[in-house]
Amino acid sequence: MNALMPSPRLVRAALPALSLAALLVAIWFVQPRAISYFGFNLMLNLAMPIAFATIAQLCVITVNDLDLSIGAFVSFVACVGATWLNATPLLGVAVLLGAVVVYALVGALIHLRNLPSIVVTLGMSFFWLGCSVLLLPSPGGSAPAWLAALVKVRTPLVPFAILVSAALALVVHVGLMRSAWGAILRGAGGNPVAVARAGWSLLRTKVTMFALAGFFGVLSGLSLVGLTTSADANIAIRYTLLSIAGVILGGGEFVGGRVSPVGAVLGAMTLTLAGSLLSFLRISPDWQIGAQGAILIVVLALRALVNRLERRR
């Protein structure tokens, strides 16, 4: 083993942080004034719901599945937040709890019937979209005042969104990467047969992970509607792809239970800031999606390089 070269594992873990740092340097270069409390507050406001959605996706990817309904689900939660949660809080809370249960049931269905998660969750995305349209046919509604106040709290020194993201990354890291139960949950993604042979229930791990995805999806929708104060059935449709990109950008793999919660949160922030950088560069919104894709390709190409380094060892 070469002592001079950093281990590929380290490079891999550092890549999300390095991408974020590179992006920050670029922003500072283009628009120095953005690197301030106020600037970060503006730029990273929307990082909070995206980070929650990314963690939700990470839970599903950990057990080798993919959730194509998270965007529609977050939209649905936002619609509930802007209507029932405001008018009849009890009903609102009950519906959100019920939605998490539905997520858990989807996980059970996928495991018991051995269905491809992509198909099931794609179907579920239409289900959530339909519910949202029934609930809020046209954009509108209003978020509960307490929610709006909560997400716009001005914390000293460091913006609230960064604090929340850091706390989220820390909690999920401890739960999934350090705890004894987290080892089982990740093991179920790495070698399901081995985990089952050791006497663990794969059904339980899958239901747990999907329920957690639903839970973080609810947090994402609520923080989103708190920021926007009104909702729309399509408000978070693009979160589906953003969340997948965030997980992969953060060092996760689609299969094999290799995930990194800290990396995923950094990935979500990177994707959010990429939008700001492109605005600073005066790239028209028409091109922004393409440019975001280009950033993703560059980072993933670097990842492929790291992987090759790992294999060569």
Added chain:
Amino acid sequence: MDAPSASAIVQLEGVRKSFGAVRALAGVDLDVRAGECLGLVGHNGAGKSTLMQVLAGTLAADEGRLVVAGDDITASAGVAAARAHGVVCVFQELSLCPNLTVAENARVMHRAFRGFGWRKRAGAAMAAMLDDIFPRHGIDPADVVADLSIARRQMVEIARAFLVTDEPLRLVILDEPTSSLDQVVAEQLMAFVRRFVARGGSVILISHLLGEILATSDRVVVMKDGRVVETRPARDFTRDSLVAAMGSVAAREDEKRAAAAQPAGEVVVEARPARQADGRSLRARRGEIVGLAGLAGHGQTDLLVRINAAAQGREPHARVAGAVAFVAGDRQSDGVFPLWSIAENITIRSLGGLRRFGLIDPAAEARMAEEWRQRIAIRTPDMGNGILSLSGGNQQKALFARALASDAGIVLMDDPMRGVDVGTKQEVYGMIRAEAARGRTFLWYTTEFDELRHCDRVYVFRAGAIVAELAANEITEERVLQSSFAEEAA
């Protein structure tokens, strides 16, 4: 059956298990005593692995009784019951989670590692056990398993099985534990097994290294065709008597075929296995049927895949003259197109010749399908039916038709007769001989000894390399077994 001794840790009585029409275990009686190492040997498909899975609780027996440490656990059989009674199995294929660390993998198996500081406790326990079994192993409990070499992974897996936490440990089953360990490490393990046994534990050792079995075991059990055929103290066996017990040498001597007039055709395939250290290589002449024998998973399929790749110019270490067709053994995963019709499954390899104006000519396709239905008697009312409407044997015939209908002069067969009924087999054997007489070359990997009788020449594989080449008049079960089981670690 002899009376179960008082110190029996595990008793199996009349255990039967079938997978569909295939009978894997045909009534096995076995007892393992406290403080002994029991060697278990047998050729492919003798039922060793199935028996161990029943013992470890990952498979339920169809019939029979399973008594562990005095408790009859037939009704409650399962992984949890086996573990609660102190039975642990190290499976042949690795069952570690590659994305977890060594310590985390210990946690997956041992529920006692939980609560605050579990990681440290699991890591310390694994490090101590590894030190005990494999001195100077060089494994850190914080290492991620995916980063370890295959040998080190096997060491981790073995050490994990011998850890004692809150459950007792009475019997450890080692299924080919040394398959990827080098000689020194394998000897460390065998020495540890003797220490473990001396302390009153029991071990079942499955290995194809007969020297290892004879040196380490107290008793040796020989299995054949889903039954226990011999149980004797290890000192009463020699390598030769063990090989003789595994085979059925006497019964079939008369069938030996005289060496057919060797077709002196040109060599059309020449390939060297990746792990071949000496100069040997596999050669096949035009019109020859060449068998690839040896225990399952010792490099035969790899070599066929290499030859297939060579035909497409993607493999420099093999030389192939002519087109190649591949008959897959695992029908479901890489044989049939499950959603296609029988006709489409047969013609896919030949579509190049069935074109008209660059598109597939449906009439020509139907003609070809119909021709092959008659030639190899696929039992179906309509070749347009889905391939899954056929029985397993007829599906396999369709896959043969795919290869034979093509322009390929060389047909590679990857143990294609798994789970095929006897009648169909005889028909296919006839087809292969007829096609060979017409100048086609067959490379035939098979795990069934009887099929080797149809071959002109047989290469025996062990540990990824060719260890013997047998001419037609030398092909006996004993010769193949002698070569498949090495005296010492290869």
